[in-house]
């Protein structure tokens with residue numbers, strides 16, 4: 001028997017090194033492939049579509065030009081709001097402060113209540129059986145229905161919008177925490193038991209960290225769903241706040257006001273994600289090779305199916 | 316000195332059609348300065364036995380007692396898979412199983428990390444280490460509490476030959492110096508013969524089929540005639556049982 005050894009050929013021998021001219025020629029391709037370019041490209045594309053559709057509508061239906069907002073109108077509106085020069089009753093900062101206070105109250109209550117319920121449902125089959133359909137019902141209910149319902153009950157004060165935030169957000173907290181409890185790492189609890197580690201230490205170093213990714217996903221969903229629920233609640237049952245102000249510009253037939261305010265909304269949500277959630281998640285999940293905080297992708301139908309399978313598998 | 320007493324031990328998982336017998340009427344005593352290896356085919360209940368001895372599982376029937384000089388012995392357990400806390404650094408994984416966080420404890424943990432050649436990896440998270448490195452952290456963790464009895468479940472099976480050899484030597488030294496008891500599960504008969512003074516052979520269905528004493532001096536060189544003969548003897552037993560099982 002003979003043993004032959006073949007060395008893998010190096011790149012240099014099979015392909016000549018690129019000349020400087022070729023390198024320069026390759027730069028546009030490199031830029032086009034970079035993720036930064038893709039990020040910048042998105043708003044540019046959006047802007048182009050906006051201008052094109054304006055032009056198209058003008059072509060087909062010339063007298064619509066007053067209704068559709070142009071980028072410069074929206075930009076001017078946003079700048080006026082930014083420097084608190086507004087026709088609305090409250091300026092941009094007062095308005096967002098009011099909405100944010102409601103959002104945070106509802107968010108905090110939903111997180112606390114949802115965590116308690118999720119823990120109970122994860123630990124006890126009976127509690128889960130009792131609460132499961134209710135959770136799904138709340139999840140299936142449109143935020144609009146909650147908003148209308150709450151404004152009928154509470155009239156035009158803070159309670160309606162806050163309750164809407166709670167009801168919109170809480171199913172996501174419950175479902176995520178419950179999945180977290182069901183996915184606690186048994187083999188690590190066993191390890192701790194064999195080394196006779198005290199219970200309090202096990203809770204702090206095993207249980208809580210294992211729930212963290214689920215809590216984090218819960219917080220993210222609850223925040224963004226709650227934010228949308230709040231706007232709807234303020235449109236129908238508020239006298240102030242961001243949702244109410246959008247309605248105000250709508251009633252005043254100022255399309256640029258509606259679009260501009262919605263843009264503030266989006267900017268706020270993105271800033272919050274970047275400045276609050278991302279840094280916290282980077283710190284909390286340093287131990288993960290790659291970040292994946294969306295643990296439970298909640299979709300009403302899908303989850304139901306998955307749940308059914310799991311139940312049959314257990315019996 | 317630690318003592319292990321196992322009487323009429325029986326362990327089943329599941330009920331009805333899914334019933335699996337993992338251990339069948341095991342009677343066993345291990346006393347003193349023993350290095351006991353447990354060998355047997357996959358699924359014969361080796362890990363289950365260690366889990367019962369360390370209190371993770373409870374027996375279906377029978378009793379186990381582990382004492383050390385009259386009190387309950389402190390076990391150290393090296394698992395078949397490393398079982399580290401992924402969200403804690405290597406050092407914090409070792410500190411997690413300690414009784415305190417004093418300077419002397421920290422120094423002891425560092426010493427055992429150095430023993431497994433991971434002295435510079437204390438600040439890393441388990442996810443940043445290779446599988447073999449994680450396994451070595453698991454070994455250091457069990458050593459670092461300086462247990463009365465050390466249970467090891469195929470601790471070297473994921474390591475390269477050279478590292479495994481070095482760690483076998485360390486394990487032997489520790490056992491020799493501290494006079495502690497080691498219960499060692501392995502698939503590798505050569506490894507069992509090299510390290511132990513007693514080899515227990517389990518068969519499919521979880522029964523203890525053979526109990527072999529090996530009274531050769533240490534260190535044992537696999538090339539040595541007497542060691543080779545002992546290994547051949549155990550292998551023959553193993554084969555006989557395998558034939559019986561099939």
Ligand SMILES: Nc1ncnc2c1ncn2[C@@H]1O[C@H](COP(=O)(O)OP(=O)(O)OP(=O)(O)O)[C@@H](O)[C@H]1O
Nearest residue numbers: 328329335336337356357358359360361362363364
């Ligand atoms: N938690 C459990 N639930 C149900 N069955 C189990 C459980 N743990 C072990 N078993 C079963 O008990 C038997 C013995 O398993 P065990 O893990 O002790 O085998 P082993 O000898 O360690 O095998 P290996 O060499 O492959 O590690 C197997 O049939 C296994 O399927």
Ligand SMILES: [Mg+2]
Nearest residue numbers: 361362395468
């Ligand atoms: Mg095993």
